[in-house]
Amino acid sequence: MVPASDPTGSRFDAITRALAHIAWITDAEGHFTAPQPTWSAYTGQPWEEHQALGWQKAIHPDDLQAMWQGWLSARANRSLFIAEGRMWHAPTGRWRFFEVRAVPNTDEQGEIRQWIGTCIDVHDRRTAEQAMRVADRRKDEFMAVLAHELRNPLAPIRNAVHVLKVCRDDDARSAWARSIIERQVDQMSRLLEDLLDVTRIARGKLEVRRERVDLNESLERAIETSRPILDAHGHRFHAQLPQEPMLVEGDAPRLAQVFANLLNNAAKYTDRGGEVGLLAGVEDGQAVVRVRDNGMGIEASMLPHLFRMYSQAGPARERAQGGLGIGLSLVRGLVEMQGGTVEARSEGPGRGSEFIVRLPLLHAIAPAPRPPEREASPERLRVLVADDNHDAAQTLAVLLEVMGHEVRVAVDGQEAVETAFSFAPDVVLLDIGMPRMDGYAAARRIREKLPGTMQIAITGWGRREDMREAAAAGFDHHLVKPVDPDQLARLLATVQRPSPADAPH
Known part of the structure; x- marks a missing residue:
């Protein structure tokens, strides 16, 4: 370190105080020989703690050895020293990533007299870069899964079309082929609608109607929608709905979509012949709906992330059942847009899961009369x-x-x-x-x-x-x-x- 009596020392001290990052000088051996104000401000180390090699205590133990070895190599080669690691940040009480750069200052004989360096906080940049890498990976995975999910229905559709070509209209196999095509087209349509809906929610473009709705009717519609997948998996399904109307302010078709998604999710992630239940009632002035299953369950570490876009409960679940990982994100978006909340519970893998939706309950009032429906037109149009x-x-x-x-x-x-x-x-x-x-x-x-x-x-x-x-x-x-x-x-x-x-x- 430049002696305090050296006029360049005071100039260096003035410069370092004007910088947003840490600037420092050590002797040839890497010792602080005078107080480093910006170092103290960042790490919280007073001069008594960071003098000589005391500064090493502010470097994360897992990073110190590699950083010191790098500096020794730079000293031996009299070259620029560059490294990254974690340093203690006293104002936040956390380890933060930083980048260090130092150049040797040599005398007339080429011997190192001192090192002049800086430490720049790069924690926010690294966090943003990591988030971008994760987002890119998720996007790539999502596009791959989307292609897979769109191709899946095409195979049975193509096969069914071929069956229709070679079979007579009155052949039972023709009726079977037509049902296959209808079912797979419905699946593709639901997939695309869910994808568009979750995109609209993310952009704030999805609108929901807020009107008085008997939640029981939306639940019955959801059960009707999900019954085929529940039956296809051989599940024992039971529903418990209250006798009295549960009036909420919401969009009836969107509410049915929410609970159909939850029931479909339970059906897919429960082994064949499992149990799926839907229980609804009033708790603390709220309409509460619970969708339960005795399926594969959810790891505790996944619960906080389950409602994020493209999130699924692990690769094994994704491989076994497919899906875009947008269903629960869509559920949360639709529920929150209607003033409600949704949470997931599970005791762990193999212990089943429970999804709980809560919606504000309206005071019971007489239902609005329905407008008369037009009679069906008998004419040929x-x-x-x-x-x-x-x-x-x-x-x-x-x-x-x-x-x-x-x-x-x-x-x-x-x-x-x-x-x-x-x-x-x-x-x-x-x-x-x-x-x-x-x-x-x-x-x-x-x-x-x-x-x-x-x-x-x-x-x-x-x-x-x-x-x-x-x-x-x-x-x-x-x-x-x-x-x-x-x-x-x-x-x-x-x-x-x-x-x-x-x-x-």
């Missing part, structure tokens, strides 16, 4: 289908013809308008992204000439803003691909045939 995807348009047209309707097909927006004017359809099913004229413009043109025609947007865009834009363009309904045939049939059953005055002239 004229339906126009417009989609630039020829396969999509033709398959939907065939489906509508099977339902007993008269159908015309257009493959772009301009053709859809022209066909609508000549065909005078009762219903128009329009894709949005079409050449020559998009679905929104086509809907406006058709609405001007045929105001009584029901217009339904059929599109892959399913955000709230997409639905609002469709309504503004004149659409009566908005369906997201792939369209559920039963849902479409229910919509068509509400069509009111236009009066003769509404027909084009």
Whole structure:
């Protein structure tokens, strides 16, 4: 260290006090020979503790030996010394990563007189880099699993299509093949919807309706949705719902989605023939729903991370059952958006698990009367289908013809308008992204000439803003691909045939 009487010493001391990091000088042997103010401020070591080699006590014991060996090598070679390690940070009472750099200061004979160095706190940078590496790894794993999960349903679909090609329509195997295709398409649809929902939640774009809901009805819908997977795994399922309504403020379909996800999760991660239960009731002014299973359980270390995006309870669970690791993240997002909480409990691997959802309970009031439903339309409808995807348009047209309707097909927006004017359809099913004229413009043109025609947007865009834009363009309904045939049939059953005055002239 430069002696205190040396005027350069006072200049060095002034410089170090102006720096945000630690600056120091040692003698040729690495000893502090004078107080180092910035070192003391960071480590909390007074001069009596960091003098000579006392500074080593502020270095993490696991890092000290390698760092000292590196410095000895640099001293022998009279070269730049660079190393990283952990240093005690007195203000936070924690070990923090730092980077040290030092250069030897030599005399006229080339002998080292002193070392001049700095220590820079890199803890935050290293933490951020580590978080980015973890995020990148999770992203890569997620994309690999996504590809796997999307390919899985394609194999039975392809096989079933081949069966349909070689079997007669009245062959029992044809009916079996059709059920396979329907089930696998439903699985892919649910997978994509969950993925889109959790992405919307992360971006703050998902909207939920807040209205008075009897939670029992959402639970019954969830049980109905999950019953096939519970039965497929041979589980013994029991549900216990209260006799009285449990009124909460929420979105009924989203609440059903929450509990269906939890039941599906329990079914997947419980060995065949296990037990799954759903118990609901009122506790401390809250509606409380517990989904329990006697399945594989969850390690205690995983519980705090279970509701994070892409999180799963270990590689073995992932290999055994697949899944994107988004289901529980979606559950938490939907529950919290409706003012509730969700927690997971487990006594460990092989001991089963329990998921508990709590929602604020409303005071019991008379249920709002339901609006009268329109009677089903018995007529054969004229339906126009417009989609630039020829396969999509033709398959939907065939489906509508099977339902007993008269159908015309257009493959772009301009053709859809022209066909609508000549065909005078009762219903128009329009894709949005079409050449020559998009679905929104086509809907406006058709609405001007045929105001009584029901217009339904059929599109892959399913955000709230997409639905609002469709309504503004004149659409009566908005369906997201792939369209559920039963849902479409229910919509068509509400069509009111236009009066003769509404027909084009």
